[in-house]
Structures are given as structure tokens and as C-alpha cells.
Amino acid sequence: MVIALVGLYAGGFGLLAARAYDAHETGGAFDLGNYAQALWYAARGEGLRLTTVPEFGSTRFAMHVEPILFLLAPLYAAAGYDPRFLLWFQAGFIGLGGIPLYALARRRLASDWAALGIVFAYLLLPALESVTLFDFHAVGLMPTLVLAGCYFLDRALTTSTDQKGLWWGHALCEQGETRADARTRWSPILLGTLCFGLALATKEDVPLHLFLFGVYLMLMRRRWYAGAVLSATSAVWFYVAVFLIIPAARPDSAHSPYLGFFSRLGNTPVEILTSPLHTPGTWLELLTAPDTLYGIGMLIIPFAITPLLGLPFLIIAAPTFAIALFSSNPLMHRLETYHYAAPAIPFVALAAVDGMARLSSWLERTLPPRLRGNTPLFVTLGVVLIALGYHHYRGYSPLARAFHWPTVTPHHVLGSALAASIPPDAPVVAQAELVPLVANRPYVRVWTGPFDEQAEYYLLDVSHPAFTNRNEAQERLLADIAYEPTVGLVASQDGYLLLKKGAPRTPITPEFFSFILADMPPGASELHATFGTVLQLVGFETARLATDREAEPLLTLYWHVLQPIEQDLFIAIFLLDAHDVPVGVTLVQQPATVWWPTSRWQAGDHIRMTANTFPWWSGDRTRFGYGIGVLPMGADPWDVHARLSVTHTDERFMPIDQGTILPLVRFVRIAGIPYAE
Structure with a gap:
């Protein structure tokens, strides 16, 4: 036994x-x-x-x-x-x-x-x-x-x-x-x-x-x-x-x-x-x-x-x-x-x-x-x-309520293949989550920006749930790529960037944006809520960060673009207390809109946007929720008059704050771990 x-x-x-x-x-x-x-x-x-x-x-x-x-x-x-x-x-x-x-x-x-x-x-x-x-x-x-x-x-x-x-x-x-x-x-x-x-x-x-x-x-x-x-x-x-x-x-x-x-x-x-x-x-x-x-x-x-x-x-x-x-x-x-x-x-x-x-x-x-x-x-x-x-x-076993079975997707297989394609002795800089894939070599550093003079290759996954835009990290990465003349693209696909010093300066390929331009998968929670006249929220998913199950829950939103968007919009995630009162709001863009801003969204597009960058800590709250608001880029998210009105919602999701914030999902922390209700 x-x-x-x-x-x-x-x-x-x-x-x-x-x-x-x-x-x-x-x-x-x-x-x-x-x-x-x-x-x-x-x-x-x-x-x-x-x-x-x-x-x-x-x-x-x-x-x-x-x-x-x-x-x-x-x-x-x-x-x-x-x-x-x-x-x-x-x-x-x-x-x-x-x-x-x-x-x-x-x-x-x-x-x-x-x-x-x-x-x-x-x-x-x-x-x-x-x-x-x-x-x-x-x-x-x-x-x-x-x-x-x-x-x-x-x-x-x-x-x-x-x-x-x-x-x-x-x-x-x-x-x-x-x-x-x-x-x-x-x-x-x-x-x-x-x-x-x-x-x-x-x-x-x-x-x-x-x-x-x-x-x-x-x-x-x-x-x-x-x-x-x-x-x-x-x-x-x-x-x-x-x-x-x-x-x-x-x-x-x-x-x-x-x-x-x-x-x-x-x-x-x-x-x-x-x-x-x-x-x-x-x-x-x-x-x-x-x-x-x-x-x-x-x-x-x-x-x-x-x-x-x-x-x-x-x-x-x-x-x-x-x-x-x-x-x-x-x-x-x-x-x-x-x-x-x-x-x-x-x-x-x-x-x-x-x-x-x-x-x-x-x-x-x-x-x-x-x-x-x-x-x-x-x-x-x-x-x-x-x-x-x-x-x-x-606990962490299948007997535990919060048991998590890691899912290996084609996205992960692609990332491992890109890592394996780097010459074994080449100096590499990779984001922290990908370093184990390229660690068996004489020189490897963690990406913190800007580009490393000693490195030859750079491996990044901007779609990784742990790669947030805190301190504008993803925006700085985009700027570094745009303005560094000595580094070019080797591959750009499904959120991955494989860069090389001395490679030709070519545009990011359309295949890179497949982590954003994606349909809603089966099993996602469905709804229909229209923001202004341009965007319709059709579904969402929640998940816990695999390496820290007590951290802020991740939220993935699925949008349908109703008509071309003339100006960039800011999609704000609001922290709601137990009574659906807004007590916090995101102030920086989520990674998806850094790389594919709303001004590039076209009528008929299906957009996937994962929110992983939050300025708050909800660990002291037994119950809390997330709400969604949309407003022009640069506007104050707390200004109720700046936010687009929310209409045509399901009866399960009723807007608050003069109809400009959509309470989307509620969480309850049980033994410190958040669960979507």
C-alpha cells in the first residue's frame, strides 16, 4: 500500500x-x-x-x-x-x-x-x-x-x-x-x-x-x-x-x-x-x-x-x-x-x-x-x-476543488519548436516564462528591455498570460522593435516573436495576430451587449493564472465589430465590490490592444482580448466582480459621460453607473482561491 x-x-x-x-x-x-x-x-x-x-x-x-x-x-x-x-x-x-x-x-x-x-x-x-x-x-x-x-x-x-x-x-x-x-x-x-x-x-x-x-x-x-x-x-x-x-x-x-x-x-x-x-x-x-x-x-x-x-x-x-x-x-x-x-x-x-x-x-x-x-x-x-x-x-491533486490539468495546445507546440530552432550556442534573450526552453546554452538572459548587446536571438510570447503590460512592458517592447534598426524578424506567429540581430527588417506577419483575430470557442459564456454602436460583446471566459492560482483571475473577452472604429478605444476592466459598486479600474491597455488597437478593427471581425494586467489586489475580498466599460483612448475611465452606453443586453447582465458599465462576472474566494460564480 x-x-x-x-x-x-x-x-x-x-x-x-x-x-x-x-x-x-x-x-x-x-x-x-x-x-x-x-x-x-x-x-x-x-x-x-x-x-x-x-x-x-x-x-x-x-x-x-x-x-x-x-x-x-x-x-x-x-x-x-x-x-x-x-x-x-x-x-x-x-x-x-x-x-x-x-x-x-x-x-x-x-x-x-x-x-x-x-x-x-x-x-x-x-x-x-x-x-x-x-x-x-x-x-x-x-x-x-x-x-x-x-x-x-x-x-x-x-x-x-x-x-x-x-x-x-x-x-x-x-x-x-x-x-x-x-x-x-x-x-x-x-x-x-x-x-x-x-x-x-x-x-x-x-x-x-x-x-x-x-x-x-x-x-x-x-x-x-x-x-x-x-x-x-x-x-x-x-x-x-x-x-x-x-x-x-x-x-x-x-x-x-x-x-x-x-x-x-x-x-x-x-x-x-x-x-x-x-x-x-x-x-x-x-x-x-x-x-x-x-x-x-x-x-x-x-x-x-x-x-x-x-x-x-x-x-x-x-x-x-x-x-x-x-x-x-x-x-x-x-x-x-x-x-x-x-x-x-x-x-x-x-x-x-x-x-x-x-x-x-x-x-x-x-x-x-x-x-x-x-x-x-x-x-x-x-x-x-x-x-x-x-x-x-x-491541494493540487485531482481530489482538490481547484485542480488544474495543464492543457498543451498547438500554440505551445509552436513555441517549443521556435525555441528548438535557435542554434544551440547562440546567445539568447527570452521572456521569463520561456527561458527554460532555451536555458541549455552558454548565454541566456531574461527579457526586460531594451535589446541586449550580447544577444543574437530574442524569443517572446506576447500572448502568454503571465506577460502583462504592467509598467507598459508590452508597449515598450513594441517601441523597441519599431525603433531598433539592428534587429529583424525571423518568425512572427500566434503571438510569438523570434527576432535576430542582423535579420532583415520586415513587417510583423498577419499570422502573428491569430491570438487576437479568433472566434469564440465552445464552452465560453455567451451574452450579447452592445457598446455604443460599434462593438458587441458576445462572450467571455475566466481562468486562474497557472503559476499563481490566488492571483487576480484572468478575463478573456470575445468581441464582434459592428462597424469600423474611427478612433482608438480603451476597454476598461472595473473591479466591483460585493454590491457591484466600482472600486477599481485598469489604466493601461491590455496586451491585445497594444498590438492590434481598435482603430484597426474592421466591421465583421471577431476579436479575442485577454485581460491580465490589473492594478488592484482582491485577496482581501471574499466576493468581488469584473465589469466592462468602453471609452475613447485618453479619456478618464471614471468619467461616466466619457464611457459608451451599454444597450441590448441579456437580462442576466444589467448595466450600472448610468448604463455605462456592464457587470460581467462575479467571483468568490474560497480558502483564498477565486472561483467564478
Whole structure:
């Protein structure tokens, strides 16, 4: 059963991650792209070089210390330098963590079924699934390595005179086999040492956890030698990684570029680590902040808060809680969206096992005799039911309400083909979402504009949902193409632009605009609403951004042009509150009208326009909606007299604000994720 669960997790999430790559839904340049290029260089014996983040440095060590990548480099080369190998490998390796967790839980809970239940709850953990799906990260391998190390350590510490092993409380039944012969203990000691050593090699902050784990062994288990060796090794490696390796790799010899996220606590690693002593008030404020409590809840609630009963193990997870939740970068607080929870997960799982054992023991002592005997199973059943319920609202598997299956379309196949057509050694600049497709080369940068002097090719997809027009990014791209005489078109099709330095200066082809000039697909919501006398809205679709399901929902509008439009119009998206009152409005053009302005729309045209650029944040609203208004370009969208009137609407869609805004769709956020009503 355990093998089946592990295989199902590895196969299912490996397939999801690989499909996301094919659908261009990965995190992009700064995650999978960085790792792919660093491993490509390492496989050639040139170290973990990078060109994507020159402001940080020319090597991966300027960002993170992950020497385990040197072990992965030959495997990456053997897999043909395919980034999907990293995604499959990570999913399989994370899934394998269920095996040592099962063995540990089986001894602590004295029940095969209870141990199976905790593995099921572990693999349902949304934070673990987000580590698996949000690109590849070396630290994603850490939970399995730590759990395996704990399993071998538990075997090594268990003797005929001390049955506790790893745990600070007795197992519910005696250990079936002992390790009375010291010679038989060398194997688990060596294997445990190997696992912990590899775990230390996954990221520079992992030593903080293993240092505390060593302290736990000394104080809670009185295993002074094992604990001292683990803590001392972790402390030394942390010093080497943070104080020597990272500064040596930085162009300015400075500390980690991420320390700026913790400026309230200090400016150097020493100041930050000792900040509880000299800024206790700030620590207390951060510790009790809502985001901190939410973040801790993301890991303990799916285990029915049993980790609180295994508090010593939960304390070992504290460094990740502090790093992720005390950061001034709000993205790091989102432990169920990105990979930041990874180092805490194995210790939270151990805390859950220990907490379940303690709760079971307490119930054994307090329940009536007729109800005793199967308390571990009853406790596990409660944990599994809560894990399932939590997963339904926050998970990523097909059991979750917000499950997303990446759809690979001819558009994505075209983009992958264009990327493959670029000569393998040519310097490339690509937008962030496409960097993983071209990362296996000596030089690749992320498109931020203007054109890069060192690059020969440029690959962009202006129709990608994540490529917004924020800060007029798409307008600046259009201007750069128009005014840069040294760069010409190689291909322009369905929103893709493949540019080359020195290529002939030719116009963008009509095939480029197929992402705009498109009919409404089956399944879109139909309506009929006329704006002025020129435009008719005939349908719409909503979607969540694949890489951030809590972000503002995407809105795709389908228009029918009734007559030629003499002047450019601005199609404004209004944010509506729960009572359909406008509280926000877009102020910049959406990508479609940047590339195909309304003055080019002809009578009879069918236009598809995806809105992905919004100036608001609706995360604090349980209910909200989108409305549509159309007005002359340059007019004030809040001026009711400037907007075109909306007529001939369905009774389901009634205009507001003197008939000039069409409330189109309403959303409700359930567990933070927006759903169209």
C-alpha cells in the first residue's frame, strides 16, 4: 500500500509537472531556467555558472549553496539536458519520502494502518505538493533525505536497553528487533550520516534545522555524542556556506542578496541570527503577525494540529517559519504556492507522528475500557479526514476543488519548436516564462528591455498570460522593435516573436495576430451587449493564472465589430465590490490592444482580448466582480459621460453607473482561491 501511494504520487505529480513545462506554465527563468543552465554548465565541468542574474553573480553559489547539484549534473546530461527530467526526478524523490515516514510512524504508533494513514496525510499536504509542482529546487530533495536520515538514526539509536530510539517518548509497543550488537549499528549510522550530509548540501539554511535537531538529540534524548556531532557539523557548514562561499561568489563580495528581506532584524547574518536578543519587540511583532500564524497553520492544520503535541520536532522546523514568514517579501509567506516550506516539512511530519502517539496514549488512559485498544487508528482516521478536507480546498491533486490539468495546445507546440530552432550556442534573450526552453546554452538572459548587446536571438510570447503590460512592458517592447534598426524578424506567429540581430527588417506577419483575430470557442459564456454602436460583446471566459492560482483571475473577452472604429478605444476592466459598486479600474491597455488597437478593427471581425494586467489586489475580498466599460483612448475611465452606453443586453447582465458599465462576472474566494460564480 505504501509503495502504491508513493508510486501514485510520483507518477501523478511528475506528469503534472512535465505537462506544466510543455504548456509553458513553469515558474520560468528564476527557478527551472536557472537550474537548467547551471546543471548544463556543471555537466561540462564548468561549475554552476549562470548568466540569467548578472546582478547577483556569475554562479549559482552567489544565490544559494547547493553542492548536491554536482551529483545531479551527470544525470541531467544522461537525460539529454531535458528540464523535464528534473521535474520527474523531483516528484519521484519527494514521493519516496513516504517510505521512511511510514517506517518511523509504524514504530511510534505501533500500527501498520496508522502509519499508512500518516503517509497518506503527508502526501496530501498542499505545501509538499507546491514544492513538487513549483519548478525544480534542490531543497525539494531535503524532506526525503531528512526522513531517511531519521529512519536510519532511529535504528542506530535503538538498543536492547533503550527502545526510544529517535523519539523522546516510548513507542506504543516494544521494538520488534534490537541493536544490542554494536557492530550491526554501523550500517544505519553510515547511511544516516550520508542522508544528513546530502540534506545539508541542498541549501545553505538547512544546517539551521539540523543544528536544532542535534540539540534535540542532546537535550531530549541524552545522546550527547550524536547530537554534538550533528550540531557542530551543521554549524561549521552554515558558516562556510553563508560567510565564505556566497560572499566569494558575489561580484561585490557581499552577503546573500536575500538578506535585504530581513532588514528589520539586521543587515548581516550575525545581526539577524542574534536579533531575538537585541530586538525582541520586533520578533514578537513578527511572530504574532497574521501571515506568520497563517503560514504555521498551513503546515499543522492538515495534520489536525497534532504537530503541536510533538512540540520538540515542531521547534526544529522554526528556522523555515522564521525565514519564510518574517521576510518582507510577501511571496515567501505563501507556503502553499511556492517551495519555501520544504525544509520545515519533514520535522512537521515527525511532530505529527509524535503528537498522534501522545494523543493516542492519553486517550488510552482516559477512555472507558471498551473503547481502548484501537486509539491510534481512531486518531489517524481523524487526521486523514481533516487532511482530505483541507486538501479539497487547498491541494493540487485531482481530489482538490481547484485542480488544474495543464492543457498543451498547438500554440505551445509552436513555441517549443521556435525555441528548438535557435542554434544551440547562440546567445539568447527570452521572456521569463520561456527561458527554460532555451536555458541549455552558454548565454541566456531574461527579457526586460531594451535589446541586449550580447544577444543574437530574442524569443517572446506576447500572448502568454503571465506577460502583462504592467509598467507598459508590452508597449515598450513594441517601441523597441519599431525603433531598433539592428534587429529583424525571423518568425512572427500566434503571438510569438523570434527576432535576430542582423535579420532583415520586415513587417510583423498577419499570422502573428491569430491570438487576437479568433472566434469564440465552445464552452465560453455567451451574452450579447452592445457598446455604443460599434462593438458587441458576445462572450467571455475566466481562468486562474497557472503559476499563481490566488492571483487576480484572468478575463478573456470575445468581441464582434459592428462597424469600423474611427478612433482608438480603451476597454476598461472595473473591479466591483460585493454590491457591484466600482472600486477599481485598469489604466493601461491590455496586451491585445497594444498590438492590434481598435482603430484597426474592421466591421465583421471577431476579436479575442485577454485581460491580465490589473492594478488592484482582491485577496482581501471574499466576493468581488469584473465589469466592462468602453471609452475613447485618453479619456478618464471614471468619467461616466466619457464611457459608451451599454444597450441590448441579456437580462442576466444589467448595466450600472448610468448604463455605462456592464457587470460581467462575479467571483468568490474560497480558502483564498477565486472561483467564478
